[in-house]
């Protein structure tokens with residue numbers, strides 16, 4: 539089953555490359571031989587209300603992100619290139635409708651910080667620094683302990699609404715239940731491919747609700763002590779919303795110290 543991970547990662551990379559080329563196209567989901575009859579499970583989301591998740595960011599390479607601070611967007615390592623100056627990314631914020639010009643903020647990047655040691659497996663987080671600070675939008679605090687790494691989470695994004703489907707104009711949201719590492723890594727699921735310490739799974743085992751291609755880098759969050767707290771970053775999965783294959787998310791609490799230091803090194 540090790541190939542699930544690599545296949546999905548490759549699909550994500552291909553997707554990012556295509557999006558950078560200016561074409562809006564959802565990557566085909568990972569296609570393993572035994573899954574050529576891809577069932578188009580709708581990723582059971584509903585539309586988010588304008589202003590409901592003010593920290594949501596759409597990135598021009600076709601990923602999501604979350605506003606960590608006025609100048610920094612937390613996303614997935616697999617959405618970006620290497621660490622260094624980078625003015626090629628446009629972040630869109632402030633709207634659920636990407637085509638609405640009223641209230642829409644578009645800002646360029648000026649630097650990318652990719653998790654050190656990222657090699658396509660694990661360490662799937664990155665910070666993008668914006669050329670100018672965004673004002674008037676609230677940020678999403680990250681989980682700094684495992685206290686909120688269970689329960690029911692919310693995910694949101696402009697990615698595909700079904701496996702193999704198109705990117706979305708309107709922000710979609712869904713609720714997904716926590717899935718333990720032992721179940722997620724079990725023989726009828728990812729069978730050891732999940733890095734238990736650094737990844738957290740979520741999604742109904744019956745399928746039908748999940749993040750999908752183009753949601754990568756976006757946040758998974760829940761109610762914390764005071765308001766919402768980010769517990770995950772959309773990372774990978776076997777297709778989308780398939781039974782027994784929950785979404786796999788970067789476990790933010792595990793990387794919180796590293797994210798906080800990196801953010802400080804980027805100027806906050």
Ligand code: ARG
Nearest residue numbers: 550749751752753754775785
């Ligand atoms: N890697 C995908 C992307 O680049 C996200 C996949 C999430 N898949 C899932 N089944 N939850 O957008």
